[in-house]
Amino acid sequence: MVENRKELIIYASAKKKRMNNRRKTICIFALAVLLLAFVTVAGRSLWKEASAADFSRKNLGPSLQFLFGTDWMGRNMLDRTLAGLSMSILIGLLAATVSAFIAAFLGTMAATMGPKVDAVITWCIDLMLGVPHIVLLVLISFALGKGFWGVTIGVAVTHWPGLARVIRGEVMQIREAPYVKVAQKLGISTGKIAVRHILPHVFPQFLIGLILLFPHAILHEASVTFLGFGLSPEEPAIGVILSESMAYLSAGRWWLALFPGLALVLVVSLFDLAGNSLRRIIDPSSVQK
């Protein structure tokens, strides 16, 4: 075999490619996750520095020493941004995970517990999708008295409908699949069918859906905080930073809004990248896309 390959130049040149697509995707996924972990750890460890005011260095534009500049209290914007991002990521993780579990639970229930339950859950999905997320988040945050739990619970209970719909469709389809029908005819218990046949099929969808929920969760947390319903102004949060920057825009302090926003966009894209590369790794039909 080895000698054969040496003679075939075409194959040899093809082997020169250092990584195949799958390897590359795995690397991208790992890199995205690592970067996000780094931002979270860095943000948490810079927590104290983020709110340290120093009036001798206020309103500085971006420089090598202060990459993102400083604000009117002399706070280092890079530290504040990192701390805010770590906060966003943690809220996003918590809210998206809870949301995905609600989706899995309701989606499975809708698909397996008969037409009446299905109708009720579908109606709920339509209801949640119908009201603009922002309005619903404002209402929920209002009901819970604002603050950390207001946003987190708000984001958690508003983001499940899309994924619930996917899981409902998926479970319904598999229930009708020939191999499940055969298993039923063979007298295998429902619990065993669920674990052996349905779960392995739905789990990847669930995992990908979960990761792709993060970007939405993070963006909505930032939006609600920006409007003043989320995290309190004392906490370092991207929404707070950006809403404070509004007062200084006309003074030409563009760095207060530009860099923190860019950093947020970067984090959101990283989550998106991680989710999509995971889809390619897990789901064989989209490997080559």
Add this chain to the structure above:
Amino acid sequence: MNRTVVFILKSIAKAVSLMIGVSILAFTLVTVSPLDPVRMNVGNTAYNSMSPEKKAELASYWGVDTPPVERYLHWAKEFLHGNMGISLKYNRAVSEIIRQKFLNSMVLMLLAWLLSGVLGFCMGVLAGARRGGLIDKLVQGYSIVLASMPTFWIALVFLMLFAVKLQWFPFGMSVPIGMDPADVTIFDSLRHLILPTITLSVVGVANIALHTREKMIDIMESDYVLYARARGDSEWEIIRRHALRNILIPAITLQFASISEIFGGSVLVEQVFSYPGLGQAAVTAGLGGDVALLLGISVITAVFVFGGNLIANILYGVIDPRIRRGQNGGK
């Protein structure tokens, strides 16, 4: 009965049930809020110096001691008669405030809705017509990047760039500062409308562009387009005769269904540009604990969104026979 009529009636019944659902949901949420309506209205100091009799009188006036279900029914009845209560923040009837703000928001949203629809559709058609081409890559890249950008940040960047740096557009407010509202010409209002509209449209384009592109690709790979090519039809003829007819209806439907997103975006955009619309009023109401106004706006929004979805449903069902049969024949 005629199948189409049944289908339309069913859709309407569903939309109405959803609206009632939203009103119950919104009412429950503002009711369970830890913020006490009596205290919110008269202020804390005044409340503390009040006699217990007066407190009880106020409590019964605001309906604190009646059970929630009864209160909801009472509120819903009044709401249907057009009486949405008095706004604490503005000290005027909620219905009046909503009418005024609604008009402002409507102009903004309608313009952005049309603009993003037309633009997104064209982008989708161009991208899908030549899959993998330069335009396709640009449109796809644009849509993907846009999906990870917060709307309010785009608005902030536009504000910095076009209003502060280049000074092409005014900085916030829907009328120039220091001018009598009566003197405001239509051009002044228009100038203040441009930047919010552009921001909202830029954000709204992505969804419809990607959707149209998918459909376009499917059609361009179909057998009948292959045959049209073999017959010697030009690219433009193929697009006009075969593609546009097939993708226009789904695109319009999608655009009707996206009213919810446009509204969500407009809340943020109005806040950044301090544009006096419904979204800004909702935020002010929420921050100030103005229950009646917040409730009124939520329900009115829901009516609009579900109205849009209803139109989308009926449009799709009535015009496209495949969907109609699927809806009725399935059961």
